[in-house]
Amino acid sequence: MTITPLFFLFIPLLFLVVVFLILNKLGERTKNIWTPKRTMIGITCYIILGFTAFLYSSFFSESTIPVLSPSEIKQAEKKFERIQKYDQEYNSSYLKEGNKKKTWKINFEGNTLPVVINDDNYSSLKIRQRYNDTIEPGKALVTYYQFPDIVEGIDLSDEVPLPNVYVAQNKLFIEFLSEQEVHYYRIKATLDILDFNREIEHKPYGRYDSYSSVLVIDIPRSTELEDSQGLVQYID
Amino acid sequence: MQSLTNISLNTIVKKQVKWKAQLYISALSSLVISQIIFGVLTSSTGSGSSGHGGGNISVQFSDYSLDIFLIVSVIWAFIVGLLFTTKAYRMDDLSVISSRTSSAIANIFVMIIYSFMAVIIIVSSYYLQVLGVSFMEKKFFVIESLFISPSTLIVCFSSICLFGAIGLLFGTSFKGPVVVKIFVLMFMLLALLFIFMSPGSINLMPFIMLPNLMMSVLNLLVASLCFSLTIWIANKSEVSRK
Structure with missing residues (x-):
């Protein structure tokens, strides 16, 4: 055992002992004011x-x-596995209308649309390209789909910031915002030190965010998407 | 004036418990004050925190559990147990008819009563902290569980009792016969040596993994052992009648 953990263990203990001893001394001095009856009333x-x-x-x-609840987390986990399976089979049927969060309608010139992705956070957002026959040439639809992003039983999907999507110099730019921090104040009327060690083996506690958000670029069949970074995957 | 009335140990202990429970009430007020101090100190951080990163969102959790209040209470119980055996407290025994054995038994009962009171104070402190947090952090306030289960309360009670019993045993040991003092010193020395030489060998995981009730039973068994040893040592250090 190094000195540092011992230091961090003994300092709060020492602090507690000092607090008790000071209170004890104070109690002796204020014995006349704080009679047992008054103390009892105070307590x-x-x-x-x-x-x-x-x-x-x-x-x-x-x-x-x-x-x-743990069972709901398990269900969500199964859903993510299904989504992952569909995605790996290039099947876009998991992208439902209810999961749509925002759609950007963009215009560009020519038959090639270069894509530039700025993602310093190595975000878990998946970018997919899909051919859509209903879209006119020179136009594209970028749709953001949000799935539950579960961390320790809390769905963060409402807190996930949307990327910036815009066209400049006839290029489609997808920019991710800097990392956002969310702080939750959680009430757990238990003994956390016991539950933490016990739940490690029993409770699904991890983060299921691998398919929490998907950005789909719908383009006409005549258009070619130029992805020099190799981050966009085709989906049917 | 001497009295020839023979009073049973039971009656003496009963009187002493009543007397001491009222007299030492300041011990409980020090617990309340220290819980308020630690409750305020941990009001923004909680008893523990955890975090998850990845992607463009990072999450921090501040958990408000009973841990900090229980830790404060068990240390309080240990110190109070020790203080009960100090000279200042023993002087109070002179106010009522007592012997070392009856005083030790009375101390044990007072410790048990105070442990029970300490659990109620823990619960009060916890809900006051919860209320404070709910007012301060309305937007990101998450209630995972608001009601304390009876088994958790029993664990709290047994843990406080155990540490109080250890405190009483320690205090009584140093007031006991020389043999006991030497034995306790040797035991402490060996225990410290063992902790520093091989800290990895102390594994509390099997104990932590026990169900709450099982853990409480184990705590109470060890506490009973400490209480019995306290009475035995007090009995040994009794002024003998020749």
């Missing part, structure tokens, strides 16, 4: 306050963020 008030907080939290504290 009872504190307990009543805690009970009131519990009642308030039970009836009025509401979280708008639902937490998925």
